[in-house]
């Protein structure tokens with residue numbers, strides 16, 4: 001089963017090929033392309049996940065920028081309402097991002113991330129919210 005740190009929900013949705021090494025990017029595309037709304041994922045907290053595996057910054061189960069990554073995870077987990085060990089579908093994860101993560105929250109919790117200034121994640125979040133709010137209700 002694919003394991004996800006909570007802050008990687010939105011990272012994955014926004015991922016378009018930038019990363020820490022060719023191996024990291026390849027693994028990330030494989031994971032992203034394998035996800036369907038029905039795919040079941042498992043949340044991990046305070047430890048490396050499936051996306052982290054080939055990352056050159058990974059040090060065993062930890063990260064070279066551990067303090068920053070732990071803060072990202074804790075803040076995203078709180079907003080999304082997920083906890084370590086929990087299993088949910090990728091579709092449910094997307095719903096949580098769309099309904100629980102406000103743009104204000106995003107700017108606050110993702111502030112420490114170096115990728116944020118590219119603007120891709122903000123656009124992704126805006127687009128997801130727009131799609132979700134215009135989706136016809138059954």
Ligand code: SF4
Nearest residue numbers: 010011110113116121
């Ligand atoms: S700003 Fe950074 S942590 Fe936040 S979603 Fe984008 S890549 Fe992930």
